[in-house]
Amino acid sequence: MLENIRVVLVNTSHPGNIGGAARAMKNMGLSRLVLVDPLDFPSHEANARASGADDVLASAQVVATLEEALVGTTVVLGTSARDRRIPWPLLDPRECGAKSIEEAARGGEIALVFGREHAGLTNEELQRCHFHVHIPSNPDFSSLNLGAAVQVLAYEVRMAWLAAEGQASKTEKVEVASVKSAELATSDEMERFYDHLEQSLVDIGFLDPQSPRHLMARLRRLYGRSSVNRAEMNILRGILTETQKAARGELHKRKD
Amino acid sequence: MLENIRVVLVNTSHPGNIGGAARAMKNMGLSRLVLVDPLDFPSHEANARASGADDVLASAQVVATLEEALVGTTVVLGTSARDRRIPWPLLDPRECGAKSIEEAARGGEIALVFGREHAGLTNEELQRCHFHVHIPSNPDFSSLNLGAAVQVLAYEVRMAWLAAEGQASKTEKVEVASVKSAELATSDEMERFYDHLEQSLVDIGFLDPQSPRHLMARLRRLYGRSSVNRAEMNILRGILTETQKAARGELHKRKD
Numbered sequence: 001m002l003e004n005i006r007v008v009l010v011n012t013s014h015p016g017n018i019g020g021a022a023r024a025m026k027n028m029g030l031s032r033l034v035l036v037d038p039l040d041f042p043s044h045e046a047n048a049r050a051s052g053a054d055d056v057l058a059s060a061q062v063v064a065t066l067e068e069a070l071v072g073t074t075v076v077l078g079t080s081a082r083d084r085r086i087p088w089p090l091l092d093p094r095e096c097g098a099k100s101i102e103e104a105a106r107g108g109e110i111a112l113v114f115g116r117e118h119a120g121l122t123n124e125e126l127q128r129c130h131f132h133v134h135i136p137s138n139p140d141f142s143s144l145n146l147g148a149a150v151q152v153l154a155y156e157v158r159m160a161w162l163a164a165e166g167q168a169s170k171t172e173k174v175e176v177a178s179v180k181s182a183e184l185a186t187s188d189e190m191e192r193f194y195d196h197l198e199q200s201l202v203d204i205g206f207l208d209p210q211s212p213r214h215l216m217a218r219l220r221r222l223y224g225r226s227s228v229n230r231a232e233m234n235i236l237r238g239i240l241t242e243t244q245k246a247a248r249g250e251l252h253k254r255k256d
Numbered sequence: 257m258l259e260n261i262r263v264v265l266v267n268t269s270h271p272g273n274i275g276g277a278a279r280a281m282k283n284m285g286l287s288r289l290v291l292v293d294p295l296d297f298p299s300h301e302a303n304a305r306a307s308g309a310d311d312v313l314a315s316a317q318v319v320a321t322l323e324e325a326l327v328g329t330t331v332v333l334g335t336s337a338r339d340r341r342i343p344w345p346l347l348d349p350r351e352c353g354a355k356s357i358e359e360a361a362r363g364g365e366i367a368l369v370f371g372r373e374h375a376g377l378t379n380e381e382l383q384r385c386h387f388h389v390h391i392p393s394n395p396d397f398s399s400l401n402l403g404a405a406v407q408v409l410a411y412e413v414r415m416a417w418l419a420a421e422g423q424a425s426k427t428e429k430v431e432v433a434s435v436k437s438a439e440l441a442t443s444d445e446m447e448r449f450y451d452h453l454e455q456s457l458v459d460i461g462f463l464d465p466q467s468p469r470h471l472m473a474r475l476r477r478l479y480g481r482s483s484v485n486r487a488e489m490n491i492l493r494g495i496l497t498e499t500q501k502a503a504r505g506e507l508h509k510r511k512d
Binding site: 029052092136137162222 | 475
């Protein structure tokens with residue numbers, strides 16, 4: 001699906017930004033770069049900033065007009081500052097990612113279009129886009145670096161793609177599950193731990209059974225919310241056992 | 257809320273990346289930058305890449321160690337490659353944004369920690385983090401530019417902030433106030449606790465300094481995810497103090 005998504009950079013001035021965009025694309029699994037009338041390309045600076053995404057630069061298509069860049073596309077999304085005189089369907093980056101993957105999933109061809117470093121896209125260019133995408137930013141400092149803007153949209157495309165693939169939910173859950181569910185200490189193991197903890201605290205003189213002052217309640221609250229797993233429980237129980245030996249003076253005796 | 261969130265860059269080699277990070281931060285409304293032992297800073301290159309975010313660079317705090325950078329923090333999130341030997345709570349950038357804003361909303365102090373350009377964070381540094389954050393990326397080309405990584409996390413922080421601001425205007429957020437983060441133990445208090453814990457475990461013979469076997473890492477993971485508050489911290493420290501007395505045989509002597 002990701003191969004159906006092209007990144008189009010219009011009239012880029014700084015080759016370093018082309019390299020930065022290429023790197024961001026490849027990091028997120030995108031490979032199709034189209035450059036509309038770039039000021040300086042190919043360039044050593046672009047390759048330096050691409051840091052290994054040279055293949056994206058090598059296969060980049062250089063064209064003279066936005067029209068050529070958009071040949072074959074079914075959905076065109078153009079980045080835009082928030083307020084434009086002509087009202088247009090406006091998406092945030094997350095919606096842009098979802099829209100791109102939705103369209104790619106049914107075989108469409110998608111273009112993500114980025115404007116000039118300082119001037120963005122012209123109104124005419126924006127009118128070629130089906131949707132405008134605004135990256136939410138500090139109103140007092142709203143202009144993102146071009147590579148950074150490509151990074152944000154490419155990231156949201158990848159997040160949407162992972163969600164669609166079902167990978168996001170599967171892999172994340174497997175990792176979390178490997179730490180959690182099956183290996184969590186059970187309620188009765190927790191109860192045995194609290195008994196052991198209470199006895200140990202009495203042994204070292206920290207807990208006075210005549211005047212317990214909610215101490216165990218506070219410790220239950222702490223460990224109770226920590227989702228203690230079995231390996232951790234074994235460690236905690238081991239510490240208590242050694243603490244009790246210390247309290248009985250066994251360490252002291254051994255040392256003598 | 258955004259002023260409660262600091263960006264920490266560890267041992268950055270290229271000043272251009274510091275500038276890129278500063279620009280990305282300011283674009284997303286973040287302003288607090290902390291640099292741990294940067295190779296080259298201040299630098300013209302950093303200012304050039306900051307493109308107007310010079311105020312973020314000018315107010316950046318330069319410190320010698322990660323520990324100093326984390327003073328006062330209540331939640332520390334560290335960027336990480338996916339697979340590490342010791343399992344750790346792993347968030348994606350979206351979850352990282354939500355976690356940061358949730359914590360900031362109750363008055364906490366959050367650090368987003370980024371490692372070296374090529375080597376990332378060390379395992380020791382990663383163990384100082386309560387959560388690891390993995391930016392989903394192409395497995396064959398997974399290393400993002402540092403500024404781009406800051407951009408992605410700062411973007412997700414802003415998205416979560418905008419969502420929270422939207423909700424805040426709708427509903428009263430009284431519940432959150434009941435768990436004031438002012439009451440949470442800070443990172444430096446947690447570090448002192450870990451030092452005390454480690455020493456106590458050595459004292460009772462549970463931890464062999466010659467063969468530590470990830471014991472402290474596992475205990476850091478347990479307590480790190482538990483949002484220990486000050487009252488609980490006092491209890492835990494008190495238990496350790498009494499445990500050490502027991503290990504020194506002082507209880508035993510008193511009883512004799």
